Amino acid sequence: MLFNFKKSNQLSSILAPSLPMLLFGVLCAVLAGVSGLLAIWCIIQLIGGKDSAHWLIFASLCWCVSALLFALSAWISHFSEAQFSEKLRHKVASHLTRLPAYQLANYKSDNLKRLLGDDITAMHHLIAHLPTEVANLLILPCLTVAFLLVETRLIALVVLLPGLIAAICYLVIIPKLTAKQQIERFDVMAEITTSLNEYSNGITTYRTYITNSGPLNQFKHATTHFIKNISSRIKRVSGVVAFATSMLQAVATFTIAYSVGKSWPIEELASLLFFSLAIVTPALKLGHGLDYVRAGNAAAKRIEDFLQTPAIPFGQKTNLVTGSGSLIVEQLSLQITTKMMKQNINFAVSSGTLLAISGVSGIGKSSLLRALSGFEPSYKGRILYQGEDCSSLSEQAWSRLALLLPQQLPVLDASVKENLALTQPNTTDEHYNNALEQAQLPISLSRSASLLSGGEKQRLHLARVFLSKAKVILLDEPTSALDKETAMRCMKQLKNYAQTQQKIIIMVTHDHTLAAQANEHLYMTKNTLCGEKL
Structure with missing residues (x-):
């Protein structure tokens, strides 16, 4: 390797x-x-x-x-x-x-x-x-x-002297001078990029900052730091590089070679000159080679560390139990940030039911939805669908079982139809239009999704619910950008869809009026999950 x-x-x-x-x-x-x-x-x-x-x-x-x-x-x-x-x-x-x-x-x-x-x-x-x-x-x-x-002759080896001197410079001296600055330069470039992105994303707001604060000042500071860093590197390294490069030039090798072999027969002198140059010429790439070897090794370590990061475990089972059934959560505990919360979540919901979940911010409602969709590992307890432990499901089986629509999900920079096709690619325009009507969004399928308002984008994602073949639909604040009347109509459509299609729809919401319209309402507290059927 x-x-x-x-x-x-x-x-x-x-x-x-x-x-x-x-x-x-x-x-x-x-x-x-x-x-x-x-x-x-x-x-x-x-x-x-x-x-x-x-x-x-x-x-x-x-x-x-x-x-x-x-x-x-x-x-x-x-x-x-x-x-x-x-x-x-x-x-x-x-x-x-x-x-x-x-x-x-x-x-x-x-x-x-x-x-x-x-x-x-x-x-x-x-x-x-x-x-x-x-x-x-x-x-x-x-x-x-x-x-x-x-x-x-053996004395011809003296022509290797310039190359050996240059090799010591490239292999020992220059790496020690530049190793620290490689890290500093990347950090400064990251600071420049971050501050510039922050300023450009909110330029109108950041104009109100005073001149000695805010992202614009951070950008100026980072660029000044970058210039000083480059200047320092040139001062420290340029002299050594120039000396090493001069040692690798043909004139240095030829001078030594001619001094040694000027009295030799023409054939020996030609061998000394030509072969000595053939030795030195590949070494002209030495500095560049070491640069990308060091960069490649550092990149390999970062990639390996990333690939060693624990991922969500999946099982091997690819087939789901057919027909409608119930979803049961038993003694479930989830990891939020870097700590595991011992929530002991317990509830059961059957097909044809719209379940609303509410609770204070940060309690783990979104984490629960991710766990139910297979995007977050559970560290204690079980998730059962029709009596079977979902931990045995493969990644593909999870995706067929559950559809998760997270909060503030972006749309594709494509047409409305192409966005809907993410959920159901092989269907008719009539089916797409029907889904849009149920989501309270009667717009053209050819319209650009990126030009829609925030509320329209949210309803576009809701339309995907009415196209999905998943048995469990998981929605995180699906009506947060909608006015009260439109949100209520969408809620009725979701409730009706769950009943007629025998789906399980679980929705996180802070709106108590909407939660009251659901078939069941569960409220999450710090240590337990309490359920109340309405």
Whole structure:
């Protein structure tokens, strides 16, 4: 495995299928380098006065083979990396959807962007380019030194001195100077992005801030900090980089090589000059290579830590019991934020019932809905549907059993019809229109959902309820953006839908007037859940 990959169980398993092709790519890169060295050797024979036509043709063939092998190596490495990246993105996205809400809260927009974008891009550089770099920076220089010793003398090794000095600078000195600043630079960029987003999202409001406070001032502070950080890095690192780069230039190697071999026969001198340059040339990429190796290893650690985050456990059962039945919750306790609340939730609700749940804010009403939909693990107790423990259900079976519409759910930037198709893709326009009418939203199916008002978007989601085949419908404050009259009409439609279609509808609401219209009303308190049938 590559570097930290040997400690990364998830990444290792994803990379494993691509390893044979990656190793083949390294082999092609090595063979390409060897072909290039043979071409140089042929040119040296040509300079030595041997049959010009023979050696020139042979050199040309070696260069062509070298070019083809390098191209093949690059294609294989990038193709293998593309397969790895596809699997990794799917794995990360899949794991993201299975995280409990309290874990998901740790991955805000900047962290998600870094995880799904920047970190996987860093992995691209590490996997697609590193195998070739290993061949160029380790294997080929060793082979070149062997050619050099065979064709010249032991003292020729003195031409390696500039490269060794540069390697010490790149491998030891520069990493120590830049390691701390890598973290500082990312933190400053995150501060700039966050403050800019906050200001742009509420620019009218933030104009009222005094000049020395608010997101705009934070943005100015972050940019000033960024400029100082870059200036400090240049001052500390530029001198060392310039010295190391100068050591890798051909003129430094040629000067030493000519000083050593100027009195040698022309064939030996040509070997000394050409092979010494062949040793140094790959090292010109050394600094860049180390940069993305460090970045790739850091990205691999962050991705591995994310994939090791405990996800919601699912069972193996894929089939649901047919027919209508009851949903029973026994001694259920949920985790809210990082602590488990011992709520001991107990209730039962049968098909054809609209159940309203209310209680003070923060008591766990939304967490309960997520648990009932399979989006939140329960740490104590059981959820039973028709007598079967739902913990045995697979993720797909959970999605068929329950539909959750959380509070402030956004709409797709698409038509009303395309949004409704999320719930029921294979149905008629008449069916869609009927669902909109039941949700008190008689609008055109071709209308853009993103242009709807807050109340209209909420009713658009309610329309999905009347299209769903799920047996249990879970609604979190589904009428909070509606006026009282419209909310009451929607409530009547939901109640009628539950009765006629034998659905179980569980709705969280703070509106006691709406709760009074439900078939049953449950009120959550700190330690218990009390139920009152109305």
